[in-house]
Amino acid sequence: MKKQLQNTLLLLLYLSGNLVFAQTDWDAKIKQELPKILEKHRELVSIPNVASDEANMMKNVDWVTKAFKELDFEVSILKTSTLPVFLAEKQVNPKAKTILFYLHLDGQAVNPQKWNQKDPFRPVLKEQDDDGVWQIINWSRIKTYIDPDWRVFGRAAADDKAPIIMMLSALEFLQKEQQKLQYNVKIILDLQEETRSKGFLSTLETYKNKYAADYMIIMDGPAHPTNKPTLTFGCRGIATINISIYGAKLPQHSGHYGNYAPNPVFSMSHLLASMKDETGKVVIDGFYDGITLDTETQKLLAQVPDDNVQIQKSLGISKPDNVGKTYQEALQYPSLNVRHIETSWKGPGLKTIIPEIVTAYLDVRLVKETNGKAQLDKVKKHIESQGYLVLNRKPIDSERSKHTKIATITTNAGVSAFRTDINSFIGKKLRTTISNAFGNDPIMIRTMGGTVPITPAIQVLDIPAIIVPMVNMDNNQHNPNENIRIGNITQGIKICLAILSMKL
Known part of the structure; x- marks a missing residue:
């Protein structure tokens, strides 16, 4: 009877937390603040962020330091063998669970001659014309109407400054609505992810206690091509x-x-x-x-809405390698x-x-x-x-x-590769949280094809990690004309709000 009462109280506590999220019209609030959010994104993307340019990297650090301190986060600039690691923390209760969020502040190097704009670090707003060509439009247009299919073009506009802006915006919304975090939050911004995270990885033992957490959420990489909310449980x-x-x-x-x-x-x-x-x-x-791919795993792979015929067409191949029956199977x-x-x-x-x-x-x-x-x-x-x-x-x-x-x-x-069990506590919690926020289950990717350089951190810190990718798949990551779809920015903010509001 006692155990049943405890379970009932836990359920009520969980439902009350979700009720607070559901009662707030986040879509309307995000829409109202979107022009300001896009201006902040524009401002951050305008600071060059190639890791070899230390002076500008520290300007990026100054920008995010100011932003997180305004949200009452404690900020530490941790020394490493190379560039420092940025760590922002907010503790709600020493006994509460802790989630470590990982994002990165650096971007890939650029060759300006291959970009369809004057300066890759001067972000431009674009819309597609009737022929599907991206044309520059004036930034002033965001004051009256914003099309979710417009895009911001600039180096690191998507990878990974868009998720940083999404996280900051979500935290700011919670602060304005006086909604408290339900768990302790730590946020790492890696200054050298694009160059194999040398600085961050060199600090794992030194700052192991600073990084300690119950779960890790990696906010990097693109969502599924459908742009539906996506959870990725591992990488090769x-x-x-x-x-x-x-x-x-x-x-x-x-x-x-x-x-x-x-x-x-x-x-x-x-x-x-x-x-x-x-x-x-x-x-x-x-x-x-x-x-081995058991029945449950095959069902998980099958729920990913890939169009394998279209994938082959886009690759210009008549037939894929005969390793897996589908794209998702091949990645296993x-x-x-x-x-x-x-x-x-x-x-x-x-x-x-x-x-x-x-x-x-x-x-x-x-x-x-x-x-x-x-x-x-x-x-x-x-x-x-x-x-x-x-x-x-x-x-x-x-x-x-x-x-x-x-x-x-x-x-x-x-x-090495990593993969977190989809039925782990944090896996189930994220799936339920996003389902409640959007009315549908997220797309669940068992393993993505690429490699996250911070995998050694997951192993050393010994915490379950899940990737929550939020930018559009066709963002030209690492290539000229990198971009972020505005609809992905608004959706990403809502995903961050849902995750930051969940009870652990």
Whole structure:
């Protein structure tokens, strides 16, 4: 009876929290404040944020420091081996749960000549004309009417300054409505995410207590192409292996030594071809070991509203690799990719030479069930099974004269994958929270294809992590003409409001 009463009280507490959220017309309030929000976004995006430009990065830090302090957050600028880490904290109760939010403040480098605007760090507002071409419109138009399909173009407009503005806006709304946070909040802004988070990762042990939390929410990356609210429960990792194969000791004239000096490019082509069959499946022994997709997992993958025919059409391919039956299934397996091949000649034009060396650069995308070192060992064993003497250095003359096939490999076990159980407490809580806010279940992605460089932080801090991506998929992330759809900004603010209002 006592336990039943406790459960009833917990349910009432949970419902009361959701009732407060439901009773507030956030859509109307966001619409009313949207011009000011867009001006703030414009102001932040106007500060260049390439990590190599420390002076401007610190201007970004100054901007967000002021913004979070105005919301009564305690701000710390944590020293690292390189650029600092920005940490904002608000404690509501020492005994309450804590969520650590991760975002990043830096953006990719730019080549201004490839942008369709004068300055990638001077954001412009655009709408599509009847031919689907994005045309610049005057910022003054946001004062009278805002089309959710308009977009703001500028470096980091989406990745990752839009989520920062979404979070700040949500916190400001809660402050104005005098709605208190239900749990302790910590917010990390990484200043070097685009360059592998070197500074942040170097501080994991030093500031482990500062970063300590019960759950981690990563606000980075694009939502599903439908732009519906999305939860992503993991990401793939990445390991790399470089393979060099040798011919003669020096490059040779193809007229003098053609038909005599072996060309290592052909040897490399045979070796690489031996790693996959004609359907695209990796045939390296044990490469897919440990991967099982049970009925529940297959149902989870099937609920993602991908149009696989359209994906193939957009890629310009008639048929995908035969690894998974769908795009989502394919992401559940480790992949083997050749990302670059080069010979010794790198100058302009072509030469009639037989190269003395060819190097192939491969990457292996990892899933939670696979280990980077183990996967690379499988690749090495496969190379040996093809008759190669495998070295970790260049061969010496006695080895060249004795062995027909010699390969030098260098490996990096890289970054592991992570995946949080969809039925974990935080997984269920986020799903219910967003469902209540939007009237429909969010799209749930079991594993996204890319790699989040902060995965080691998830492992060291030992906390369940979920990615809440909010920007539009077609934002040209890392490319010229990066953009954010305004409709995604408003939806992202509402997602942040829902998450910040939930009871743990």
